[in-house]
Amino acid sequence: MCLGVPGRIMETTDVAGMLMGRVDFGGVSRDVCLAYVPEARVGDYVIVHVGFAISLVDEAEARRTLEVLRTMGDTLDQELSPEQVLGGAAAQRRPG
Amino acid sequence: MKYLDEYRDPALARRLLDEIHAVATRPWTLMEVCGGQTHTIVRQGIDELLPPGVRMIHGPGCPVCVTPLELVDKALAIAAREDVTFTSYGDMLRVPGNATDLLALRAGGSDVRVVYSPLDAVRIAGQRPDREVVFFAVGFETTAPANAMAVLHAHRLGLPNFSMLVSHVLVPPAMTAILDAPGCEVQGFLAAGHVCAVMGWTEYEPIADRYRVPIVVTGFEPLDLLEGILMAVRQLEQGRAEVQNQYARAVRRQGNTEAQDAIRRVFRVVERAWRGIGTIPGSGLTLTEEFAGYDAETRFAVADITAQENPLCIAGDILTGTRVPTDCPAYGALCTPRGPLGAPMVSTEGTCAAYFSAGRRPLPRPPAPARSS
Ligand code: SF4
Numbered sequence: 001m002c003l004g005v006p007g008r009i010m011e012t013t014d015v016a017g018m019l020m021g022r023v024d025f026g027g028v029s030r031d032v033c034l035a036y037v038p039e040a041r042v043g044d045y046v047i048v049h050v051g052f053a054i055s056l057v058d059e060a061e062a063r064r065t066l067e068v069l070r071t072m073g074d075t076l077d078q079e080l081s082p083e084q085v086l087g088g089a090a091a092q093r094r095p096g
Numbered sequence: 097m098k099y100l101d102e103y104r105d106p107a108l109a110r111r112l113l114d115e116i117h118a119v120a121t122r123p124w125t126l127m128e129v130c131g132g133q134t135h136t137i138v139r140q141g142i143d144e145l146l147p148p149g150v151r152m153i154h155g156p157g158c159p160v161c162v163t164p165l166e167l168v169d170k171a172l173a174i175a176a177r178e179d180v181t182f183t184s185y186g187d188m189l190r191v192p193g194n195a196t197d198l199l200a201l202r203a204g205g206s207d208v209r210v211v212y213s214p215l216d217a218v219r220i221a222g223q224r225p226d227r228e229v230v231f232f233a234v235g236f237e238t239t240a241p242a243n244a245m246a247v248l249h250a251h252r253l254g255l256p257n258f259s260m261l262v263s264h265v266l267v268p269p270a271m272t273a274i275l276d277a278p279g280c281e282v283q284g285f286l287a288a289g290h291v292c293a294v295m296g297w298t299e300y301e302p303i304a305d306r307y308r309v310p311i312v313v314t315g316f317e318p319l320d321l322l323e324g325i326l327m328a329v330r331q332l333e334q335g336r337a338e339v340q341n342q343y344a345r346a347v348r349r350q351g352n353t354e355a356q357d358a359i360r361r362v363f364r365v366v367e368r369a370w371r372g373i374g375t376i377p378g379s380g381l382t383l384t385e386e387f388a389g390y391d392a393e394t395r396f397a398v399a400d401i402t403a404q405e406n407p408l409c410i411a412g413d414i415l416t417g418t419r420v421p422t423d424c425p426a427y428g429a430l431c432t433p434r435g436p437l438g439a440p441m442v443s444t445e446g447t448c449a450a451y452f453s454a455g456r457r458p459l460p461r462p463p464a465p466a467r468s469s
Binding site: 004005006008016017018030035036038045047049050051052054055057059061062065066069070 | 241293
């Protein structure tokens with residue numbers, strides 16, 4: 001139950017005084033409570049836990065993290081193949 | 097999917113691994129706190145690709161696993177009542193109590209339902225005023241905002257037939273309990289990113305300081321974990337002990353203050369028993385005075401139920417990281433995900449279940465000497 005997933009807000013609604021939204025998770029969508037991310041807008045990405053958005057994804061930070069990783073030098077020539085690292089779940093979840 | 101696939105890029109994972117190998121000159125022992133992180137680490141085999149000597153200990157961060165047996169028995173006692181609709185996250189259904197589990201109760205005709213969100217339980221309570229609707233509120237700081245909102249929402253709607261069986265636990269007190277334990281080998285932590293998304297990381301700063309341990313707030317994808325490990329190893333190599341944030345795309349220092357306000361309004365801090373670890377002061381949440389009327393434990397008078405753990409299960413050692421599942425004599429034989437003996441085999445976030453689904457085998461034992469009869 002502790003796994004949070006990022007999803008994109010498709011629409012927002014008010015349900016009995018509570019901010020709710022339809023959130024898309026790569027094709028599957030769900031109703032999510034947005035009360036804890038009142039600043040969120042349609043199109044934003046949020047991290048969702050048990051039906052609640054607990055955090056807004058900061059897109060600038062997300063890009064920055066990846067850029068840091070991409071510019072990191074190959075400092076050692078290891079004999080590790082990428083398939084070894086990600087042979088499991090990632091490969092299966094990726095279509096094609 | 098955006099913000100998932102990029103953090104599973106095999107080429108970048110390899111670079112990170114290379115960098116960890118380059119930076120680590122000595123053996124270091126790290127603990128990842130969260131069961132979701134354990135799952136990724138074991139499933140991707142990340143622990144087996146680290147430099148020799150850099151060791152990952154799997155922490156207590158699976159709420160299902162640390163929920164005490166007596167709480168499961170209390171849940172079972174409530175769920176067995178004719179007037180009750182018992183709702184829970186799916187993970188809790190197969191956790192064995194002393195005599196049965198929620199799934200078996202359901203098969204026997206009890207009204208036990210899996211919900212995705214605690215708001216679903218509130219909705220059921222609204223639709224069925226003739227039923228007592230109880231939600232099994234377990235979890236860390238991550239699920240506390242959701243459970244707090246469910247109580248607030250039920251209150252707003254004036255639903256007298258909604259209540260909660262609360263067994264919330266808090267991460268920082270468990271980390272200090274682990275650090276205080278004699279023989280603790282942990283030299284650095286990967287803190288659970290989503291716990292910190294809610295709570296921020298100010299609570300971790302005094303821990304890093306006092307125990308001289310680096311604490312890196314870390315996400316859940318393979319690249320997040322590898323980067324978190326790299327940041328912790330780098331700190332250790334440089335003799336630093338700070339709180340760092342690897343998971344900047346989702347976590348800010350102050351956390352989610354709206355969520356914290358709701359948690360504080362609905363819950364107060366109490367001591368809690370952790371399965372296999374024991375009672376830790378200030379490590380749990382219970383309902384505040386204002387919302388005590390929603391407490392299922394008092395509503396259904398189950399506070400006196402106590403229970404004994406299965407003596408075969410070494411869950412306590414697993415949860416504190418002193419032993420691994422394959423050390424357990426019951427692992428894979430008497431205890432499997434289909435027939436779990438202890439909680440760490442039940443939830444997909446549990447360390448024993450993570451080992452089992454990754455196909456880890458016990459180290460081969462020397463064959464028994466042949467006997468002629
Ligand atoms: S394998 Fe089963 S019995 Fe052994 S520690 Fe894990 S949950 Fe307990």
